[in-house]
Amino acid sequence: MIVIIYAHPYPRHSRANNALLDALEGMDSVRVRSLYDLYPDFSIDVAAEQDALAPARLVVWQHPMHWYGSPALFRLWMDKVLQYGWAYGKGAASLGGKDVLWTVTTGGDAGSFSRCGETDLALLAQPLRNAGEQCGMRWLPPFSLHGVTTLTQEQLAGAGARYREMLEALAGGYDQAGGVQDSGGRP
Template structure:
């Protein structure tokens, strides 16, 4: 497969948000595609589709760390697979969030940055309960992701989770996309980015 980079800067060359997108089959996505399309043209956002850019799992650690260093908000967006992140995002954690850079001795590169987890699940909200098929509240599955961010000194924001994505009709998905866009616009407005001056992607 040819390597493609779906990564661009749109806010006067200044990326305040780095959105790491991890869908193993981007062309088959319904829910994540809507969420991504709703925000990808926001000013100050840089998007990296991991499975498009690194189909062989050969992550460019220097480039990823540089993108993270530029950002003030880091977003991890993906469908939930087996109560966790897709394999390439886990690999990205393992390679990019390295000792001496993200944590440990001198590892302060991400300290103070905001981190937003945006995920979709097949299971509806009520299936994530003691009575439901998943037997636990969804928050129980959040912990490893949350602690990954916290361990690197990032500020963990309230996650944006779209439950029951399998069965959602187009209008519901669109509403989810709009809600996420409004949330990021608010974040940009309060962090020095002007969400009204949207730039153009390629």
């Protein structure tokens, strides 16, 4: 199963992230947890979040880029959910062996996030990558969509199709390898 931890402060006003998520409609193996819908008061149910991650073979961290990082509720989610003794540290084995994917949309164009541009996306990804790896997860190459404010609906739909194709390929691989069983349930 693929569990998407989705952090958009205004999910109803999203174009880019909505286009990516809309493209996943009908994928039985995907569960989306929209943190700002679930926890508008920032009061995260840690046990529910940890339970939701249990059946995941792939954990996706998806959000729009805000100030070269993630929206605040995602950072809080990391602080609360990725607990010592559960996610990392002595005796922690809850996330070990899962894959983790960072899906990020940016207002800045692709050139400004290239190695030669003003900001290197790999550098911005490093704290998330370290966190995932600290929890024993395998870091996958990020899925990034840039310059989103100027993309047409067709371009957004194309990006959605590429996103779906990538997740379907990953899900197919997990099925073949005998992934963890889907325990069902939507937020």
